[in-house]
Amino acid sequence: MKLKTLIFTATALIIAVSLCVLYSRKEGKTYFAASVAEDYSNDRVKSNTLKMRNMDIQANLKKTVNMLSKTIGSRGYMQTEALEKTSHYISSELESYGYNISFQPYEFQGNTYKNISAGITGQKKPEKILVIGAHYDTVTGTPGADDNASGIAGLLELARLLAGNSFDRTVRFVAFTLEEPPLFRSRFMGSDIYARSLKKNGEDIDGMICLEMIGYFTDRAGSQLFPLPFFRWIYPEQGNFIMFVSDFTSKKFLLRVKNGFKKGSALPVESISAISLIPGIDFSDHRSFWASGYKALMVTDTAFYRNPNYHESGDLPETLDYTRMAEVVLGLKSAIEELAGLKDSKKQ
Numbered sequence: 001m002k003l004k005t006l007i008f009t010a011t012a013l014i015i016a017v018s019l020c021v022l023y024s025r026k027e028g029k030t031y032f033a034a035s036v037a038e039d040y041s042n043d044r045v046k047s048n049t050l051k052m053r054n055m056d057i058q059a060n061l062k063k064t065v066n067m068l069s070k071t072i073g074s075r076g077y078m079q080t081e082a083l084e085k086t087s088h089y090i091s092s093e094l095e096s097y098g099y100n101i102s103f104q105p106y107e108f109q110g111n112t113y114k115n116i117s118a119g120i121t122g123q124k125k126p127e128k129i130l131v132i133g134a135h136y137d138t139v140t141g142t143p144g145a146d147d148n149a150s151g152i153a154g155l156l157e158l159a160r161l162l163a164g165n166s167f168d169r170t171v172r173f174v175a176f177t178l179e180e181p182p183l184f185r186s187r188f189m190g191s192d193i194y195a196r197s198l199k200k201n202g203e204d205i206d207g208m209i210c211l212e213m214i215g216y217f218t219d220r221a222g223s224q225l226f227p228l229p230f231f232r233w234i235y236p237e238q239g240n241f242i243m244f245v246s247d248f249t250s251k252k253f254l255l256r257v258k259n260g261f262k263k264g265s266a267l268p269v270e271s272i273s274a275i276s277l278i279p280g281i282d283f284s285d286h287r288s289f290w291a292s293g294y295k296a297l298m299v300t301d302t303a304f305y306r307n308p309n310y311h312e313s314g315d316l317p318e319t320l321d322y323t324r325m326a327e328v329v330l331g332l333k334s335a336i337e338e339l340a341g342l343k344d345s346k347k348q
Contacts, residue, residue, distance in 0.1 A: 057157055057326040064093070064153035065215070065317045068136070069143035076140025077178055080111050086136050086152075087116060090175045093156050094118045097163040099173075104197065108178070108188045115190045118159065119172035123343060127204050128169040130340050132158060132332075133191065133285055134211040135179030145317045146307055148179070150215030150325060157329050158336065168341030169206060176285050191285035195292040205289070206339065207253040208296035212284035214242065214328045215320035216307040225305040227279045239306035241268035242328050245281055246297040248273050253295040257335045264334020267327035280305065299332065 067089055068075070075082045091101045099118035106113060122128060134151030138144030152175060159173045176190035183189050187196075191210075198205060216239070223239040226232055244261075246254040251273035258271055276282040280303065282290070289296035304310040309319055 054323075054326050054330075057161075057329055058322040060157050060160065061150075061153040061215075061325050061329070062317065062322050064089075064156055065145050065149045065320060068149035068152060069145040069315070069317055073143055074141050075136065075138040075144060077108075077113075077137060077180070077183055078111075078140065080113075083113065083137060083177060087114060087175075087177075090116050090136060090152065090156065094159055094173070097160050099159065099163065104190075104194060106188075106193050108183075113177045113190065115177060115194050116175040117172055117194075119170055120162065120165065120167055122167050122170040122340070124168035124341065126170050128206050129172055129203060130169055130206050130336065131172050131174055131208040131289075132211070132336065133174040133176055133194075133208060135176040135190065135285055137177055137180050137190075139180045139311045142311055142313060142315055143317075145309075145315050145320055146213045146215045146301070147303065147310060147315060148211075148213060149317075150213055150301075150320060151211035154211045154214050154325065154329050154332070158333055161329070161333050162336065165337075166343040167337075168343060169339070171336060171340045179285055185287070189285070189288055191288035192291065195288040195294065198294070199292040205294045207250070207257075208286060208289040208294055209257060209332065209336075210284050210286040210289075210296060210298045211332075212286075212298050212300045213303050213307065213310075214299060214301055215322070215325045216301045216309075217241075217321040217324045218306070223306060224302070227305070235270055236268070239302065240324075241270050242324075242331075243300050243302050244269060244271040244297055245300060246271075246273045246286075246295075247276065247281070247290055250290070250295040250297055254297045256339060257297060257332075260335030260338035261331035263338070265327045265331030267324055267331060269331070299328065 068086060072082050072085050075086055094101055102117045104115040132155060134155040135148050136152050155173055155175060162171065174194060176194065178188060178190045218239045222237055224237055244254050244258055254271055254273055258269060261269055274281050284298050286296035286298045301307065309315040
């Protein structure tokens with residue numbers, strides 16, 4: 001009797017323990033499956049959020065390019081009404097993001113032109129300034145979607161994405177007037193006026209990032225041209241990358257921007273630091289900052305070395321790649337956050 005009781009008790013104990021183990025394993029599997037499902041769900045939410053955010057960026061870029069190149073159109077130096085409409089659009093957009101706007105008016109041949117600026121004052125080192133700039137005029141008679149509505153679109157979108165954040169250093173967004181001929185390389189370029197005023201006031205500029213044509217990309221073989229033949233051995237033959245350009249003095253600054261860019265964008269990026277004798281090296285507003293002794297670089301799709309519509313009537317919004325433009329913006333956002341010392345990030 002005792003033996004039967006012992007056997008029964010042992011059997012019951014084994015069954016009970018087995019059931020507990022099976023239950024525990026089942027619960028463990030269920031818990032694990034739930035955890036995996038939750039992680040997968042979170043990843044999908046993050047992925048969908050990023051996609052939606054990227055789509056928002058693309059939509060904003062397209063909106064600005066269409067406004068400047070289609071609704072307003074040609075913005076040559078004698079087309080003061082068009083330039084004024086463009087100035088109003090830029091300042092209104094910046095104000096809608098919460099910025100205070102400053103204008104820098106100046107006279108040329110009896111007309112008044114103006115640079116437009118807005119910024120985020122640094123919390124730790126406000127005297128240290130990072131300038132992000134782009135010109136808003138065009139060659140007369142051209143719509144200027146890539147040159148340079150794309151640059152202004154990128155500038156405004158960076159301002160929108162960075163609005164409300166806190167930085168160690170000051171970040172300043174500047175839209176320049178009169179970059180194009182016949183004022184190019186003259187003392188009446190908006191950027192030259194601006195850079196000289198910084199120098200006169202003794203402002204401490206960490207560096208300047210110039211957005212000059214950032215919207216034309218193509219995967220066609222042989223689409224990328226070069227100023228010198230041997231460049232073909234160094235750079236890709238397809239025009240599907242963004243280019244960073246500086247002089248030798250600004251090389252370290254360029255590399256810092258490039259490294260920060262790569263952390264925020266999947267778009268291929270190439271770079272060159274060279275003398276201005278190479279055609280294209282100084283073909284935008286960054287040259288004005290070099291002339292005033294500041295470090296500066298140009299972010300560009302390489303202009304006429306890639307885009308067949310350069311300074312032509314065919315420089316239209318539909319020729320641009322807004323997906324890749326968005327990647328340029330995201331990469332520059334990452335670089336700016338790193339260079340300026342992002343303190344508190346608002347959720348985008």
